[in-house]
Amino acid sequence: MGHVLAVVIDGIIYSSWLFIIAVGLTLIYGVMKILNLAHGSFYALGAYAAASLVGRWLSAGRAPFGSYAMLILAAILVGLVVGPLIERGLLRFMYGKDEIVLVLVTYAVFLILEDAIKLVWGVDAYFVSEPYGLLGSLSIAGLTYPVYSAALVVVSLLVGAAFALALKRTRQGKLLTAVIQDREISAAMGIDVRRVYLVTFTLGTMLAATGGALTAPTVSVVPGMGVEVIVLAFAVVVIGGLGSFAGAALGSLIVGMVRSAAVHYLPAVELFSVYAVMAVVLIARPKGLFRALEARKI
Amino acid sequence: MRAPDRTEKIALLGLFALLAGGAFLPQWALFLVTLALAKGLVVLSLLLLMRTGLVSFGHGLYYCLGAYAAGMVGQLLHVGDAAVMLLVALAVSCAVALIVGLLLASYRGIFFAMLSLAFSMILYGLLVKSAALGSTDGFNITVTAAAGASLSSASRRYLLFALSASFAAMAAVGMHRFLGSHLGRLAPAVRDNELRVEYLGASVRRVVYLNTIIAAALTGLAGALTALVVGHIDPEMAYWTTSGEFVFVAILSGTASVLAPFLGSLLFELLRSFAYQYSPNTWQMVVGAAMLLVIMFLPTGLWAVFGRRGKRVA
Numbered sequence: 001m002g003h004v005l006a007v008v009i010d011g012i013i014y015s016s017w018l019f020i021i022a023v024g025l026t027l028i029y030g031v032m033k034i035l036n037l038a039h040g041s042f043y044a045l046g047a048y049a050a051a052s053l054v055g056r057w058l059s060a061g062r063a064p065f066g067s068y069a070m071l072i073l074a075a076i077l078v079g080l081v082v083g084p085l086i087e088r089g090l091l092r093f094m095y096g097k098d099e100i101v102l103v104l105v106t107y108a109v110f111l112i113l114e115d116a117i118k119l120v121w122g123v124d125a126y127f128v129s130e131p132y133g134l135l136g137s138l139s140i141a142g143l144t145y146p147v148y149s150a151a152l153v154v155v156s157l158l159v160g161a162a163f164a165l166a167l168k169r170t171r172q173g174k175l176l177t178a179v180i181q182d183r184e185i186s187a188a189m190g191i192d193v194r195r196v197y198l199v200t201f202t203l204g205t206m207l208a209a210t211g212g213a214l215t216a217p218t219v220s221v222v223p224g225m226g227v228e229v230i231v232l233a234f235a236v237v238v239i240g241g242l243g244s245f246a247g248a249a250l251g252s253l254i255v256g257m258v259r260s261a262a263v264h265y266l267p268a269v270e271l272f273s274v275y276a277v278m279a280v281v282l283i284a285r286p287k288g289l290f291r292a293l294e295a296r297k298i
Numbered sequence: 299m300r301a302p303d304r305t306e307k308i309a310l311l312g313l314f315a316l317l318a319g320g321a322f323l324p325q326w327a328l329f330l331v332t333l334a335l336a337k338g339l340v341v342l343s344l345l346l347l348m349r350t351g352l353v354s355f356g357h358g359l360y361y362c363l364g365a366y367a368a369g370m371v372g373q374l375l376h377v378g379d380a381a382v383m384l385l386v387a388l389a390v391s392c393a394v395a396l397i398v399g400l401l402l403a404s405y406r407g408i409f410f411a412m413l414s415l416a417f418s419m420i421l422y423g424l425l426v427k428s429a430a431l432g433s434t435d436g437f438n439i440t441v442t443a444a445a446g447a448s449l450s451s452a453s454r455r456y457l458l459f460a461l462s463a464s465f466a467a468m469a470a471v472g473m474h475r476f477l478g479s480h481l482g483r484l485a486p487a488v489r490d491n492e493l494r495v496e497y498l499g500a501s502v503r504r505v506v507y508l509n510t511i512i513a514a515a516l517t518g519l520a521g522a523l524t525a526l527v528v529g530h531i532d533p534e535m536a537y538w539t540t541s542g543e544f545v546f547v548a549i550l551s552g553t554a555s556v557l558a559p560f561l562g563s564l565l566f567e568l569l570r571s572f573a574y575q576y577s578p579n580t581w582q583m584v585v586g587a588a589m590l591l592v593i594m595f596l597p598t599g600l601w602a603v604f605g606r607r608g609k610r611v612a
Contacts, residue, residue: 035408090590093594094593094594097593097597099407099408100353100408100411100545101593101597103355103408103411104542104546104549104593105590107542107545107546107589108546108585108587108589108590108593109586110586111585111589112582112583112586112587114582114583115580115581115582115583115586116583118579118580119579231415231538234415238409238412238416242408268427269423269427270427271419271422271423271427272420272424272427273423274423275416275423276420278412278416279401279416279420282405282409282412282413282416286404286409287409
């Protein structure tokens with residue numbers, strides 16, 4: 001019984017982490033119809049920025065609890081700098097092209113950022129485990145977990161709740177929903193679609209960077225860390241239905257649980273299991289679990 | 299049998315030029331051209347899919363399958379004959395495509411791309427965890443004979459080059475004829491409007507299924523050729539970045555001519571080799587930048603440079 005509990009708790013922690021990244025990906029797709037391969041690079045950038053800021057903060061001998069502020073600051077900085085740069089500097093020239101071509105555009109951005117990261121931070125690994133250990137640990141039914149992981153779950157829940165509230169309750173959220181449903185009509189009704197795109201891409205970038213920044217203390221930050229994340233996040237949003245927020249939540253939960261179960265019971269199929277689930281879901285529900293019907297072209 | 303048209307003549311002339319010229323190429327250039335021709339086969343198969351309106355982000359699946367099928371013939375059966383390896387690779391990739399194709403045939407657009415990506419990542423996940431096949435390291439392949447005759451290392455290099463060139467020319471001519479045939483002409487029709495194709499009495503599903511299998515066969519063959527040329531295989535061949543690269547070369551080449559994939563593939567290999575040699579730490583950046591430039595300024599592919607034939611809107 002204890003084992004099952006461990007699977008579930010690990011699954012929840014893993015799902016929370018996935019959700020923070022996937023929700024950004026699905027947001028960008030929903031609004032801009034771009035399946036953003038560079039999302040993995042934004043994640044890696046967040047991790048590197050966090051590693052640098054936390055490292056500098058601690059080596060200056062300041063209060064260790066401030067390092068959490070540094071994690072958040074890193075994510076916000078990456079979002080505010082990289083997001084607008086790429087949306088205004090590149091993507092806006094590409095709107096209207098085929099979805100697949102847009103995937104390739106972001107693939108090119110991904111390749112460029114991978115090398116840019118190596119140029120800026122070098123190829124050595126960075127370690128900033130202080131924020132991870134600082135909070136101590138708690139025990140659940142005899143199993144010990146770091147409080148940091150619990151905090152990750154809380155952050156993920158907060159992100160989800162903020163999204164749900166903002167979309168349903170605020171003016172900006174409603175405008176965003178309108179653009180998701182029909183870009184052209186929204187523009188005709190006077191919504192500044194250009195601004196919505198910019199804000200969306202910045203927000204999505206920030207979310208990916210948040211995922212990276214929060215992961216930085218738990219792993220060694222190395223080149224290539226974004227490559228795997230992007231296909232995992234893909235699996236999540238495709239399972240949930242591209243562009244759906246509820247889908248991203250459910251997809252994260254499914255992928256998280258499946259992977260956790262695989263790691264505990266059958267480590268050999270760990271990587272394989274996630275994509276097997278994705279394939280099965282797509283075969284059963286071609287457009288993912290949550291996806292509106294589309295009109296056919298005659 | 300009708301007389302060969304312009305494209306077919308160019309393909310055959312190109313083959314003769316390659317076969318004659320290959321004997322004088324230095325070893326590195328021979329290797330590069332061989333690899334480019336083999337990968338050109340993959341790009342040609344993507345051209346067929348793109349004409350049908352489909353883009354596969356998981357062609358690494360068949361590429362890797364072909365390579366591992368060839369490798370396992372050597373590893374398990376201790377057969378080093380290139381002909382056997384290539385045939386087995388072709389058979390395995392076709393067999394898998396027969397099943398996977400059934401599932402893929404009802405998907406379009408981004409979902410076709412994503413589902414094929416999932417299948418290739420499944421293979422990647424399996425290979426990475428299979429210690430018997432060398433996990434992430436993969437294993438080496440050596441060709442010792444071709445159709446029964448044993449080979450020296452210099453003659454092996456030329457043979458593999460000649461094989462790739464012949465396959466490339468045959469595939470190009472074969473694809474050209476197929477695209478001009480009744481069945482082949484249905485591909486762009488499916489891309490443009492599926493409903494109308496159905497109303498006209500053709501089965502969209504069958505067209506997509508058939509084209510997926512042809513594409514898989516070509517790609518599996520290319521994977522095996524690559525394995526024989528490079529002499530080493532690893533699961534990276536099934537990773538999504540490999541597939542992404544193929545899609546890029548396909549966009550670079552454009553869908554206007556069956557010869558374009560080989561030209562595009564050669565250009566890409568040259569670009570990568572030189573980028574890797576002159577800036578080993580930033581070669582990905584160079585490739586990425588080239589990709590953006592092509593997408594911005596040559597949206598219908600390289601072939602657009604050659605004038606009238608490039609005017610076709612993709």
